[in-house]
Amino acid sequence: MPIVAPSLLSANYLNLEADCKMLNESEADWYHLDVMDGRFVPNITFGPMVIDFLRKASNKVFDVHLMIEEPEKYTEAFKKAGADNLTVHIEACTHLHRNIQQIKSLGMKAGVAVNPHTPVSLLKDILADIDLVCLMSVNPGFGGQSFIPQTLVKIRELRNMIDEKGLNVDIEIDGGVTLENAKSIVDAGATVLVAGNTVFRAPNPTEMISLLKKI
C-alpha cells in the first residue's frame, strides 16, 4: 500500500480546520506541506508559523517540502514548528550533505527533492544518508499541473539504485498524481503519493484518499 500524502496547497485556507479534521479522520498517512519563497519557485505560500498552528490540529506525520533558497537558515524553525520530515531541493543546496546532517541531527527525517530536469544519478553519493527522495513530476510552484511522463523512467532508475544498495529510502512522487496514473507510479517503484488537486477537488476527498490507498 502506498503512503498517501495529501498536499494542503489545494486546501481551503478560509477553513483549514475543517480540512484538517477531514484528513485526520481519513486514511491519509502524511500531511504534505509546501513551503515556497517566491525565489526558488515563482510562488509564495506559508512558513513555520502556519505549520505551528496546523501542528495543534493533527497527530499525523508532517512532511514538509521546502521550495526555498538557503533552507539551512530555517531548519531549526521548521523543527520547532513540528516538521517530522524535512525535504530540501538538490538545486537549492550547495552543501547538501551538510544540510542533510543538520536536519537529521535535529531528529527529523531528511528528504531530497529533485526537479524534473535533474537526473536521479546525482543522488548516488547522498542516497545512503537520506530517508526520502521527492521526485517532482511537475515543475514546482503550483498545484493542478499535469504529470510529466518521463518521471516514470526516473522512478524505475531510482528504485534500482536504492535496491542495489539495499537501502530503505522512500520514493515520493509530487505533482499531477491522479487516480488514473497512480497505479503506474506505484508499479514503477514509488512508495509515497502526494496529491493536492486530486484529493481536495474531489467531490468526496475522504473517499478519494481511500481509493489512492487501495492502489
Ligand code: DX5
Ligand atoms: C508543487 C507542490 C506539490 C503540489 C502538488 O510545487 O510541490 O506538492 O501541491 O499538487 P497537485 O497534486 O495538484 O499536482
Ligand code: ZN
Ligand atoms: Zn510538494
